[in-house]
Amino acid sequence: MPPLPRCAIVREVGLRDGLQSIATVVSTERKCAWVRTAFAAGLREIEVGSFVPARLLPQLADTADVLHYAKTLPGLSASVLVPNLRGAERALELGADLMILPLSASHAHSLANLRKTPDEVVAELGRIRAARDASGRRTLIEGGVGTAFGCTIQGEVRPAEVLRLMQALLDAGADRVSLADTVGYADPAAVSRLFEQALRIAGDRLCCGHFHDTRGLALANVVAALQLGITRFDASLAGIGGCPHAPGASGNAATEDLAFLLESMGVDTGLDLEALLALRAQVAGWIEGEPTHGALWRAGLPQTFCPARARA
Amino acid sequence: MPPLPRCAIVREVGLRDGLQSIATVVSTERKCAWVRTAFAAGLREIEVGSFVPARLLPQLADTADVLHYAKTLPGLSASVLVPNLRGAERALELGADLMILPLSASHAHSLANLRKTPDEVVAELGRIRAARDASGRRTLIEGGVGTAFGCTIQGEVRPAEVLRLMQALLDAGADRVSLADTVGYADPAAVSRLFEQALRIAGDRLCCGHFHDTRGLALANVVAALQLGITRFDASLAGIGGCPHAPGASGNAATEDLAFLLESMGVDTGLDLEALLALRAQVAGWIEGEPTHGALWRAGLPQTFCPARARA
Secondary structure, eight states: OOOOOSBOEEEEOIIIIIGGGSSOOOOHHHHHHHHHHHHHTTOOEEEEEEOSOTTTOGGGTTHHHHHHHHTTSTTOEEEEEOSSHHHHHHHHHTTOSEEEEEEESSHHHHHHHHSSOHHHHHHHHHHHHHHHHHHTOOOEEEEEEESBTBBTTTBOOOHHHHHHHHHHHHHTTOSEEEEEETTSOOOHHHHHHHHHHHHHHHGGGEEEEEEBOTTSOHHHHHHHHHTTTOOEEEEBGGGTTOOTTSTTOOOBOBHHHHHHHHHHTTOBOOOOHHHHHHHHHHHHHHTTTSOOOOSHHHHOOOTTOOOHHHHO | OOOOOSBOEEEEOIIIIIGGGSSOOOOHHHHHHHHHHHHHTTOOEEEEEEOSOTTTOGGGTTHHHHHHHHTTSTTOEEEEEOSSHHHHHHHHHTTOSEEEEEEESSHHHHHHHHSSOHHHHHHHHHHHHHHHHHHTOOOEEEEEEESBTBBTTTBOOOHHHHHHHHHHHHHHTOSEEEEEETTSOOOHHHHHHHHHHHHHHHGGGEEEEEEBOTTSOHHHHHHHHHTTTOOEEEEBGGGTTOOTTSTTOOOBOBHHHHHHHHHHTTOBOOOOHHHHHHHHHHHHHHTTTSOOOOSHHHHOOOTTOOOHHHHO
16 A cells, blocks of 8 residues: 555535535534534534525525634634635635635536536636735635536546646636545546546645545545545535435545544544544434434444554 | 456355344345345355354354255355354355355454354364365365454454464465454555555465445455455445444445445446345345445446446
């Protein structure tokens, strides 16, 4: 096995990618408790919500409040998803550490979900960059290239198109980019091929892998990207997220399982697994009746488990 | 990513490792249908049961009948688990293609489960080899080294002890050996380390990896072993198997998810995924109420899925 990075960052996206996919509305108070407890468990990057119109995603209508709270935690990078310049302006106004602009490399998916072509999203990123520069804020801009391994509407998404759009996002002013397997079509070999090519273009500006576990391969895909030196992965507690095209199907990689994978392999995440499992139980309680996922929570940590940090 | 093998074998162990862990007794007729349909879906290696006393595992009391049926399918390798010489004598008498003698590298687990020390199991393998040679049968003997990555009773199991016992099994007359993560303690880095050392000792007599998905890492572990050239993996349809120490926890790698992983990466398994998913649904119906696992069955195959064989 190729040598692995010594450290990796797990970015919690359950408050955004998770909650946006389920009907239950979690209260602002509980979302803040989630952020607080996740921070206490060692998470230092949390996507707290999305600046989309509240009528589209009422579950995330309180994103400004959650962001406001997250900013009180020293050393926490609080990110938000922004679908357009309007959302970016709110993120800048409220001082988000990072804003993520999603671009779907599948034209069909892009039109269906964002009502824009991928190249129109690239142009929007250019406007967001101009707004950021004019604002004097330090908010980072991440271009998140989704459906990077295929799409449930369009089917195949050509790697050359994914790479072209990633390059275009960087050219338009993205500080960094990430690749997402939005629908669980990726496999470790495909991840290895695409991330290797993407690294050649973006270098360390390729900052994150986002793998859905729709078909059970998320963690194997993480290892494939990790072997190439990718050191940031999105995940949501209890694997919430789901897929609108496959009711009950798994969503994001489960934060607690991903952390267990990394720590077991000796890759330091700075996370307290027992604390994460306790928070997972709390979150699962708040969304009772919604499908949750993951394996570690049932079995518990191995008796022999030793965090990466304790082995050094 | 290191180059992957072009082909791999999925060995179905649901009829043994799966059914032995659940209370529901599946009828002989249904077991034979399972074998027949699995064979039609392309499976060419099936563990059909276990020659243990029926009072211990009534679910597997009809192993002789299922083996008898399996032997009517041309080109199918039908294997059985044998806990001792007595079981091996039945396997020889009934003409099993392969018998697997489990050895637990954890002394505590070995005493608890087999009421023998690991070295007593090695000695038993010597007696089984003598019986096989005397019988004139071609039944292969596999020594399956379990709890190879740790144990829920004893905790740590030292790799040196696993390798010593594997060597001892070969010295005692095993035709081949396999390594099993019986309790889901393995991770890809540990798999890579142990299988690499084991390959140095056993070469291609190290024939199989058996990974439980108790903590969600089974498929990532498969990829780690595959990268070293291991080309046979145990799995059970619907991931049945479970863990007596963690009620509801995942069991074996799910056959259908494993096949999807391999085929997606371009590793030819000869399996028909749609047929496997149909059989999975049938099996899940037969054991209704028992926990089942796996992800692919909910989401279905990607639109873009193309079997490895069709790409050549």
